[in-house]
Amino acid sequence: MHRTIAAVMALVALSACQPRGAGQPVVKGAQVRLAAVPGGPAGGYFTLEGGAKDDRLLRIDSAVVNKIELHESVMNGGVMTMRPIAEVPVPAGKTVVFAPGGSHAMLFGVDPRITAGTGVPMLFTFASGARIEVEAKSVAAGDDMDGMRH
Template sequence: MSKGWWAVVAVAAATAACAKVEAPAASDAWIRLAAVPGRPAAGYFTLHGGRADTKLVGVSVASVPRVELHLSRMTVGDMMTMDATPAVDLPAGAALPFAPGGRHAMLFDVPPALTPGKTATMTFRFADGQTAAAEAKVVSAGASGPE
């Protein structure tokens, strides 16, 4: 084959690589159960932005009927409070942690079958229609994270 043909193949491969869309992703997911049965659990994870800015607009967890996005913050009187938020900006290429004391997901009506040591699939929905999934390890109420 001629050198010209290999040049065409190289350009085509480079163009295809540039056209590949990197989607948002999630990693390091874990769920901390509530200390009191019937109270909400908390979900933590790290989001990774894709090629374009987007917003996280929802999280679902297998077998959990309701999940809300929340942000913890200190009030003027040095009290910790939480606010529900409908969406969270995810800039392109960013790593955005959801961790204790900050952004997190609140899981309501967690079924009794979801116990420490098990895993649950967390699915993340973005404003641009994309989704991502991560397996979350379930830990007890007193745990500071997965082991």
């Protein structure tokens, strides 16, 4: 029985270490700024690097978040507003940045056990079929984020 469990655990560990497919997009620097008000939405920020061919980010999912939407910030009559983005083009060899004040992810229904410093698992799904798992660094509402402005 113990050998079976050990074998299954070894297979799970090996599958998690598989290299990404050649030419796939890359997700870097994923961070989640937690809500200032408990129960409010959190903000997700990251950088996408295009792979060998043009692609599109279709969605982001997480086991610790009810829903994640992609948004962009736009000026509307002198007022900054947000609007949803259905998908995000990721041109081959180019960089797409999701940062405060620009494109970002809104995380609704974040598990209350997620606190500053807790990793947030995120699964990025692309039109090409690429599925990239990352662990985003979580930061409190007023804290600085690595390499990003407020």
